[in-house]
Each structure stands twice: as structure tokens, then as C-alpha cells.
Amino acid sequence: xxxxxxxxxxxxxxxxxxxxxxxxxxxxxxxxxxxxxxxxxxxxxxxxxxxxxxxxxxxxxxxxxxxxxxxxxxxxxxxxxxxxxxxxxxxxxxxxxxxxxxxxxxxxxxxxxxxxxxxxxxxxxxxxxxxxxxxxxxxxxxxxxxxxxxxxxxxxxxxxxxxxxxxxxxxxxxxxxxxxxxxxxxxxxxxxxxxxxxxxxxxxxxxxxxxxxxxxxxxxxxxxxxxxxxxxxxxxxxxxxxxxxxxxxxxxxxxxxxxxxxxxxxxxxxxxxxxxxxxxxxxxxxxxxxxxxxxxxxxxxxxxxxxxxxxxxxxxxxxxxxxxxxxxxxxxxxxxxxxxxxxxxxxxxxxxxxxxxxxxxxxxxxxxxxxxxxxxxxxxxxxxxxxxxxxxxxxxxxxx
Numbered sequence: 001x002x003x004x005x006x007x008x009x010x011x012x013x014x015x016x017x018x019x020x021x022x023x024x025x026x027x028x029x030x031x032x033x034x035x036x037x038x039x040x041x042x043x044x045x046x047x048x049x050x051x052x053x054x055x056x057x058x059x060x061x062x063x064x065x066x067x068x069x070x071x072x073x074x075x076x077x078x079x080x081x082x083x084x085x086x087x088x089x090x091x092x093x094x095x096x097x098x099x100x101x102x103x104x105x106x107x108x109x110x111x112x113x114x115x116x117x118x119x120x121x122x123x124x125x126x127x128x129x130x131x132x133x134x135x136x137x138x139x140x141x142x143x144x145x146x147x148x149x150x151x152x153x154x155x156x157x158x159x160x161x162x163x164x165x166x167x168x169x170x171x172x173x174x175x176x177x178x179x180x181x182x183x184x185x186x187x188x189x190x191x192x193x194x195x196x197x198x199x200x201x202x203x204x205x206x207x208x209x210x211x212x213x214x215x216x217x218x219x220x221x222x223x224x225x226x227x228x229x230x231x232x233x234x235x236x237x238x239x240x241x242x243x244x245x246x247x248x249x250x251x252x253x254x255x256x257x258x259x260x261x262x263x264x265x266x267x268x269x270x271x272x273x274x275x276x277x278x279x280x281x282x283x284x285x286x287x288x289x290x291x292x293x294x295x296x297x298x299x300x301x302x303x304x305x306x307x308x309x310x311x312x313x314x315x316x317x318x319x320x321x322x323x324x325x326x327x328x329x330x331x332x333x334x335x336x337x338x339x340x341x342x343x344x345x346x347x348x349x350x351x352x353x354x355x356x357x358x359x360x361x362x363x364x365x366x367x368x369x370x371x372x373x374x375x376x377x378x379x380x381x382x383x384x385x386x387x388x389x390x391x392x393x394x395x396x397x398x399x400x
Contacts, residue, residue, distance in 0.1 A: 073118040073270040078258050080124065080131030083205075087255050089235065091245060095252030096263070103265045106256065111268045113143040115304065116156070119274035120185055127189060130204060132254045136188070139249045145181050146306040154178040157188040167191060174310020175317040182278060182320060183307075205234040205247050213243040276304055277328035278320035282335075285321065286312045286365030288357060294323055294331035298354035311361040353388040366392055 087093070099106055110117075117134070124134045137156040141147035148154045152161055155178040159169060167187040169177030177183050188211075196207035199215055210218040221237040230236040234247055256263045287308060291298040304322040305313070313321055323331050351362060359382050363370045373379070376391045384390070 071272045073121055073272050074257060074267055076125070076272050077117070077121050077131050077134055080121070080134075081254055081258055082130035083132050083251050084255060084258050087251060089248065089251075091248035092251045092255070095245070095249050096255055099252060099256055100263050100265075103263070106253070106265050107268065109138055109142045110257075113137070114268060114270050115275045116143065116145070116181055117270050118272055119181075119276065122274065123185055123189060127193065129189065129192070132250050133189070133192065133204070133208075135250060135253050135257065136208075138253050139246070145179055155184045156181060157184050159184060159187070163191075170317075172317065173314075174308060174312065175314075176307050176309065177318075178307075180305075180307035180318060182322065183318070203233065208247055208250070209234055209237065209239060209243050212246045213240055217243070273325070275325055276322045277325045279323050279328055279331055279335075281313050281315050281318055281321050284312060284314045286361055288351075288354070288362055289365035290321060290323070290331060291354070292351075292365070293334040294327040296324055296327050298357065300324065302354075302356055311356065311358070312364070351390045351392050353384045353386055353390060355386045357384065357386070358382070359384060362390065368392065 087096070116137070120134045120137070121131065124131060137143045140158040141156050143156065145156045146154075147156070147158065149158060153159060154164075154176065157178075159167070159178045161171070161178075164171070164178045164184075164187075167190070169180070169184055169187055171177065177187075192204065192207050192211060195210050195215055196202050196204050199210065199219060200206040206218060206222070217239065218237070221239050222232045224238065225236045226232040237244075256265055257267065260267050287301050287305070288298050288311070290313075291301045294301070301321075301323065302308070302311075304324070305318075307318065351366065353362070359370045359373055359379075363373055370382075372393055373390060376393045
């Protein structure tokens with residue numbers, strides 16, 4: 001299903017035509033600079049050698065003509081916007097003014113989007129949805145994947161428990177799928193597309209209203225608008241106040257992202273590539289063990305995987321574990337490495353306690369018992385502190 005606008009298609013064609021035109025012009029200029037003027041009778045010349053353009057000159061003109069701006073996540077997002085043609089609606093202007101009044105809040109929220117934005121933009125782009133959809137987490141959760149509302153909604157996309165369950169975002173044993181960025185993002189986009197097709201002939205703005213207020217509320221408001229002789233689009237509906245402001249908020253923040261200089265907002269630099277990679281979960285795995293194998297702090301891994309409150313992941317819970325992009329290959333290789341030879345009993349290693357660690361989690365991840373850790377470190381209870389160095393007597397590398 002594709003929702004690209006005619007404007008975007010024409011823009012792409014125009015951009016391509018302009019590029020080829022620039023390249024042809026550059027080539028022509030290059031040749032004109034190296035070809036002499038034609039000989040005339042007054043020159044007294046009977047022949048003249050014609051110079052040819054050099055390869056280096058053509059290459060230089062090619063790159064000069066190309067003159068593309070550096071790509072980042074923001075520019076890629078702007079290219080996919082579809083709702084920025086008309087921002088004159090008073091509700092949109094109200095929210096533009098609101099966000100402009102506190103630019104530091106925009107900076108703070110967009111900075112929080114750093115790990116997630118490029119990947120979410122990719123998902124939205126692959127489906128042909130309006131790029132504005134990638135900014136829904138801005139107004140839903142302020143791009144906090146662990147956000148929870150007083151009404152019980154959770155995650156970047158703020159799913160209620162019942163809706164999450166219906167979309168397969170299950171909750172069990174230290175895992176909440178609503179906090180799983182990959183699973184919840186795909187569920188949210190599926191939901192938006194499904195409702196647009198099911199009820200609204202592909203109208204994404206009406207689907208967003210239903211995302212906020214429920215399809216029943218929107219369908220009743222739409223039928224009422226049509227009975228009044230109105231169009232029945234989002235802007236003609238009488239909806240709960242929060243829903244009446246939902247799409248205007250989204251268009252307003254997109255307008256600021258589209259032209260941050262005009263609104264005097266400094267967006268953080270975010271690369272046009274996902275900050276994380278998805279590593280398939282094929283066996284039960286402790287976060288502490290995964291962090292050690294990947295060579296990253298356990299806390300960093302926990303921040304990328306907020307759905308895992310129990311400190312471990314199981315194939316029955318999550319299909320993938322999110323890992324910093326530059327560490328994924330290391331983790332996959334070490335997970336695939338066969339168990340090594342036996343290490344002599346009593347050989348010691350060590351582990352530095354990370355925030356959120358427990359003795360039981362460390363013991364499970366290292367393949368030893370809690371009692372062995374206590375004995376090796378002279379501990380009488382379970383209290384440990386972040387930064388504490390624990391000696392780990394290991395029986396074998398296979399246990400790791």
C-alpha cells in the first residue's frame with residue numbers, strides 16, 4: 001500500500017531532470033572551455049588542432065554539478081513529509097507557536113530520539129506512509145521508550161494493555177512488548193495502515209484520529225459530519241479535544257523539523273543510519289552475558305531493550321535483541337563460537353557490577369552459583385553496588 005503524494009512524485013522527477021540538466025551543462029561548459037573558436041579567413045589559418053576535455057576536468061564538473069547536501073536522519077525525514085503544503089489551519093498555527101515558545105523542549109525531545117529516529121524513518125518510508133508518522137512518538141511519549149501514562153499506556157507509541165495484547169505485544173515474565181521499540185513500532189504502523197484501509201479509504205489522518213480516540217468515536221463523528229453536508233475528513237469532525245489537537249500537533253512539529261532555521265530551533269545531529277542492529281534471540285540470554293560478549297556496558301544494552309525488565313531475554317518473549325550497530329557482529333560471532341576447553345578449577349576472572357545487576361543475574365550469566373560468587377568475594381548477603389569488582393571463580397569457559 002502506498003500513500004505517496006503527486007507532489008512528491010513530481011518533486012522527484014523535477015529533481016532528477018534538474019540533476020541531468022546540471023550535468024549536461026557542466027559537460028558543455030567543460031568542452032567549451034577547451035575548444036578553440038572556429039578558424040576564419042582573417043585568421044590566416046589552414047588547420048587547427050582541437051583540444052579534448054581532460055577526464056579530471058569532467059570528474060570535477062560532475063561533482064560540482066551534483067552538489068548534494070550531506071544526508072542525515074532529518075533530511076531523509078523531510079523528504080518523506082506529505083502534509084506540509086498548507087499549514088494555515090489555526091489549530092496548526094497554535095501548536096507551532098506553542099512549540100516555538102520553548103525551543104529547549106524540542107531539542108531535549110529530539111535528542112532523546114537519537115537512538116530510534118533513523119530506524120523509525122526507514123520503517124515509515126518502506127511503507128510509503130507520510131513521514132510525519134515518524135514523529136508520533138514526539139507527541140505520544142516525548143520519544144521515551146519506557147514512558148508510562150497515568151492511564152496505563154506504555155512505550156514510544158503509548159499502547160494501552162488491551163490494544164497491545166490485541167496487536168501481539170504480550171506481557172509476561174519480565175517482558176513488556178509495548179516497551180519493545182522494534183515490535184511496538186511495527187505494531188503501531190500496522191494498526192495505522194489497517195484502520196486506514198478498514199474504515200477510511202486510505203485516509204491516514206482519520207486513522208490517526210482513531211489511533212487516539214478509537215475507531216468507534218471517529219466513525220460516529222464522521223457520520224455526523226457527512227449528515228451535516230460536510231466532507232467527513234479529519235478537519236470537519238467534532239471530536240474530543242485531545243483528538244481535535246492530535247493531527248495539528250503532528251503537523252506543527254513536522255513544520256518545525258522541516259524548517260528549523262525559520263523557527264530558530266537547533267536540531268541535534270543524527271546520522272542517516274540506525275544506531276542499533278537486531279540480533280536474533282535463539283536461546284535464553286542474560287543481558288549481562290550479552291553485554292560482555294558484545295563488549296558494551298550492560299547499562300547501554302538495557303537502554304536499548306527497555307522491554308526486558310528481568311535482565312534476560314528468551315526466544316518466547318522477543319525475536320531480537322537490540323545491540324549498538326557497531327557491536328552486533330561481535331556479539332553474533334561470539335554467540336556462534338563453540339564452547340572452549342575446560343579452565344582449571346579455581347581460575348579467577350572478574351566482573352564489574354552495572355546498574356540494575358543482581359547476584360542471581362550475574363551468576364546465571366556467568367554459569368556459576370550465587371554461593372560461589374559470595375565465597376570468592378567474602379559476601380554474606382546479596383547487596384552489591386554499581387562499579388564493584390567481583391571475582392568470578394570459573395569452572396569452564398563453556399559455562400560462560
